[in-house]
Amino acid sequence: MxxxxxxxxxxxxxxxxxxxxxxxxxxxxxxxxxxxxxxxxxxxxxxxxxxxxxxxxxxxxxxxxxxxxxxxxxxxxxxxxxxxxxxxxxxxxxxxxxxxxxxxxxxxxxxxxxxxxxxxxxxxxxxxxxxxxxxxxxxxxxxxxxxxxxxxxxxxxxxxxxxxxxxxxxxxxxxxxxxxxxxxxxxxxxxxxxxGLVPFTFDVPDMQRFAGLSGVSADVIAKTGKTSFRENVLFTHRGVSGPAILQISSFWENGKAIHLDFLPDEDLLSQLKSQRQENPKGSVIKFMNRYLASRLVEKLLEKTPPLPEFGNCSDRLLSQVTAAIKDVSITPNGTEGYxxxxxxxxxxxxxxxxxxxxxxxxxxxxxxxxxxxxxxxxxxxxxxxxxxxxxxxxxxxx
Missing domain, CATH: 3.50.50.60 (FAD/NAD(P)-binding domain)
Known part of the structure; x- marks a missing residue:
């Protein structure tokens, strides 16, 4: 001094x-x-x-x-x-x-x-x-x-x-x-x-939709508009954080949706169709648990129709499962602020x-x-x- x-x-x-x-x-x-x-x-x-x-x-x-x-x-x-x-x-x-x-x-x-x-x-x-x-x-x-x-x-x-x-x-x-x-x-x-570089907060519908996932993390592509980042997302008790979210937050505009792909390296629909042929008695849920935390799989597939054995899954149903994993839309109500x-x-x-x-x-x-x-x-x-x-x-x- x-x-x-x-x-x-x-x-x-x-x-x-x-x-x-x-x-x-x-x-x-x-x-x-x-x-x-x-x-x-x-x-x-x-x-x-x-x-x-x-x-x-x-x-x-x-x-x-x-x-x-x-x-x-x-x-x-x-x-x-x-x-x-x-x-x-x-x-x-x-x-x-x-x-x-x-x-x-x-x-x-x-x-x-x-x-x-x-x-x-x-x-x-x-x-x-x-x-x-x-x-x-x-x-x-x-x-x-x-x-x-x-x-x-x-x-x-x-x-x-x-x-x-x-x-x-x-x-x-x-x-x-x-x-x-x-x-x-x-x-x-x-x-x-x-x-900038800030976590998102959820409104009531998304809070309810992802309830119980606080602490769960996954590798994703996060996208808004024409901008995307490949990094981890982390669910919090108020919304989402993690590097992918912090990155995309600098490009996010209020009211816009964020799209998350939870299996960015996988051609999931083709894999599901292959499983239908190779393992008709198998479970879609168990198959997805190979890739993602079981709690996360359960939440992501919550709104799809009931899932029978692979052999009884239609192309339409497998497409719905694919969309539920690879095109998850969230609309933050804001950020955690400064x-x-x-x-x-x-x-x-x-x-x-x-x-x-x-x-x-x-x-x-x-x-x-x-x-x-x-x-x-x-x-x-x-x-x-x-x-x-x-x-x-x-x-x-x-």
Whole structure:
């Protein structure tokens, strides 16, 4: 913790999460006097809880098409300047053991605290002043340039200010609308915001339909409109979650249906017809139990007509069984909201920012990075990589 008697800095970074830490480090490496402000008692709290405490710190397959934004090209420059391998190289430099879990997702072998410790060591090496329990209250711009930042009863001055306070997701970790309020106060536009990577909740009919399945998981293809994801679904006591649901939630529109295929690799109708020939005395239910949890099979087939032995099943009945397993339609009544959302969709409009620097076009010296900006990645380390890349880019230009 740097002595707070110092009041003048070239760069003040507000927010000690992934993007803010990266930005402060890179600015410090360039010889800038840098202050990093964090309103809670320690930096990187979201890093510490991510990935079940092991931090899914990036994804091998990071590419622009894995991100949602009003401008689908905006984030390309940041990833070109700081691709995922750059962060992997940093992790390896510190000897942090990691592994690929699946689908390119990289996790620490041990604990997420290794990532925060690494970043704090980098801050120290770059002479970054880190103040915790120091939340910014407001920012004022001075003519012709420069800013003052109010921190409780204190004030610091800076030539450049970077806002890296994130979005609205997980308020219990301290998330708030500071970035959005500051953007609005400087006349910047915001795109519509909603929770992303978030579980769905059910209305009464679907709650009754899937009653008793809480805790049951299955590999599915989840689809809405033209978008689909292959991952697990998990039934909860309020609806559905799991990676497939979190992914599709970012594309879901209120009132729209989600279609689930519970046997995505199987030509189920052909298999059922083969069983009718080969095992006419067999049970459809027992056959399905080979693939899916018995409780799930029972619920999915609950509304089909009574099922006789295979030999007595008509083509129509086998088609109904197939549809009941491979085209399950659910219509969520909403989501679990920001309290369980991993990210915030939308935010500071990319139209207001320079994609090469993250500086606002209308307010020289003011930058926005990370989740505060209207760039949202898929599940699986993509949002951390956006934080590293956007933070790096701002750090090179403040």
């Amino acid at each position: 740097t002595e707070r008697a110092v009041k003048n800095f070239e760069v003040v970074v507000i927010g000690g999460g992934a993007a803010g830490l990266m930005c402060a480090i890179e600015a410090g490496k360039r010889g800038k006097t840098v202050l990093l402000l964090e309103k809670s008692d320690k930096v990187g709290k979201k890093i510490l809880i991510s990935g079940g405490g092991r931090c899914n710190f990036t994804n091998l397959f990071t590419a622009p098409d894995r991100y949602l934004s009003e401008n689908k090209h905006f984030h390309k420059s940041a990833f070109k300047q700081y691709p995922q391998q750059r962060f992997i190289d940093l992790v390896e430099k510190y000897g942090i053991a990691y592994h690929e879990k699946k689908l390119g997702q990289l996790f620490c072998d041990n604990t997420a605290s290794q990532i925060t410790e690494m970043l704090l060591q980098e801050c120290d090496a770059a002479n970054v002043a880190v103040w915790c329990d120091a939340g910014a209250d407001r920012i004022e711009r001075h003519a012709p340039k420069g800013f003052s930042i109010r921190i409780g009863t204190e004030q610091v001055n800076a030539s450049s200010v970077v806002i890296a306070t994130g979005g609205l997701s997980i308020p219990k970790m301290g998330a708030n609308d500071f970035a959005h309020r500051m953007a609005s106060s400087f006349g910047l536009s915001l795109t519509p915001m909603k929770p 309290r369980k959302a991993e990210v915030t969709l939308g935010g500071v409009s990319t139209a207001c920012l320079n994609s090469k620097t993250m500086e606002t076009k209308e307010v020289p010296g003011l930058y926005f990075v990370g989740e505060a900006v209207d760039v949202t990645g898929f599940l699986g380390g993509y949002n951390f990589q956006w934080a590293w890349s956007s933070g790096y880019v701002a750090g090179q230009n403040v």
